[in-house]
Amino acid sequence: MEKNKSESMGLKLRPVLVSFLALTLICGVVYPVIVTSIAQIAFPNQANGSIITITQENGTTIDVGSALIGQTFTKPQYLIGRPPGTSQLSPVSEEQKALIQERVAWWQALDPENGGNIPSDLVTASGSGVDPNISPEAAEYQVERIAQARNISAEVVREIIARYTTGKLLGIWGTEAVNVLKVNLALDGWMQ
Structure with a gap:
């Protein structure tokens, strides 16, 4: 009786173990290798960061950064991106309002001659906290300060910003975006 019981248990465990091993091999080895291979062939730049x-x-x-991860710039001669850190606060919370007021004060201290309205993406963090892009409006807000700090014309700064501004996907989805790192590298003469 005991022998039949253990044989019966073995017969029940075999499909479970075979399924476990097969799914581990398929999901843990075969699928990742196929997806990684396709990514490396079709999109090597994006697949490598x-x-x-x-x-x-x-x-x-030298590697200076990723076009997909925001970098912190704070000097007047650079295009400055979104504030670092994640934004998981309610837009109407007192803590969020205090953060925004603090960031507005920072911008006013950095560029006291600029009387324009500060675009919202310069005073609010993105959901990920590492957004590499800002809106064209946020870039335009900074043009005069950058031009003055670098002793170049505002038109030269605008041309560089336009070069690294991407449009909507298929002209429909998303928004226009300016890549902060690429603009700053171009301002420094590292990118054309």
Whole structure:
């Protein structure tokens, strides 16, 4: 009786173990290898993190960042992106209002001559906290300050910003966006 019971248990466990091993192999090995291979062939730049590499005067190359991850710039000669950190506060909470007031004061101290309305994306963090882009309005708000700090014309700054502004997907979805890192690299002469 005991022998039949253990044989019966073995017969019941075998399909479970075979299913477990098969699904582990399919979902844990085969599928990731196929998806990674397709990504590397079809979208190698994006699959490897959209890394921006620059070549220095001595011929060496360095990775300066990802086009998909925001970097913090705070100096007047640079295009400044969204505030770092995630925004999981209610838009009407007192804490959010205090943060926005603090950021508005920072912008006014950085650029006291600019009397324009500060675009909302310059004083509110994105959901991810690492958004690499700002709106064209936020970039335009900063043009005069950048031009003055670099002693170049505002038109040159606008041309660089336009070069790194992407439109809506298929002209329908999303919004126009300016990549902050690419603009700043171009302002420094690293990108054309």
